[in-house]
Amino acid sequence: KLNSFHFEGGKRTCFLQIRYYLSLLYCYLYDYNLNDAQGLCDQLVREIMRWSHLPVKENEDCSAPEKSHCQFGMTGNVHPEAAVRVIQSMARFMAAYFTNQLLCILPPHNVNVLPPLHIKTVTEQSLRLIILQHSKVASVVREQNLSNVWTVEYALELLFIGGLVPEAVWLAHKLGDWKTSVSVGVAFQLFCKHDSSFTRSKKKGLQLPLNLTPAQIFQEKLQCFLGQPASSEAKNEMGSKYKQFTGVLPT
Structure with missing residues (x-):
């Protein structure tokens, strides 16, 4: 039924495409x-790169490069927002897998973007989640040579x-890659500081x-270096030790 779905344009095109491609992914x-889930995302990433006028190598490695748009269920031009929503959901699914979180998807007939993992949201409680087996995913990764x-x-x-x-x-x-988390965090903070429109955004996620x-991540590493637990109870004590530690550094 999904493969026979067609879009006629208009204001609802974006909404319908989001539902269609999320259903396909799930x-x-x-x-x-x-x-095919990863192949679909690869194709959507290519579309986003084209919209952004970024160079796309046609022979670029892909999880299933021999398949065409139609074989992944793509129906012509994809709305940018629809592509982003699918990529976000796939990213969160993979992040849950690599961090041993609960692996969930939404039913194809009642789709939405997967909720974030780093914070709790109000809408998350109302979602009907389908649980997948972590061990089965690991087995399939090996079987499908992924x-x-x-x-x-x-x-x-x-x-x-x-x-x-942020995710x-x-x-x-x-x-455990604190260097990457700090580097990305610093870059993100600088971006937010110099982008007034983003600074005005109130979206929690x-x-x-x-x-x-x-x-905060640096403070955790310092506490670890000093042999102190990274607990909230130790923060005040560690604050004074941090000053003492930095105070002996040469200027």
């Missing part, structure tokens, strides 16, 4: 067809392309939580 994931493309790096790329920079910081930090700010 169908692939429900069947553990990771190859080990080279089903990677943390790919998940991070999707998070960046989907505009989910990229969370993923790197969750996996687009802001860095306090525990993911570069300063």
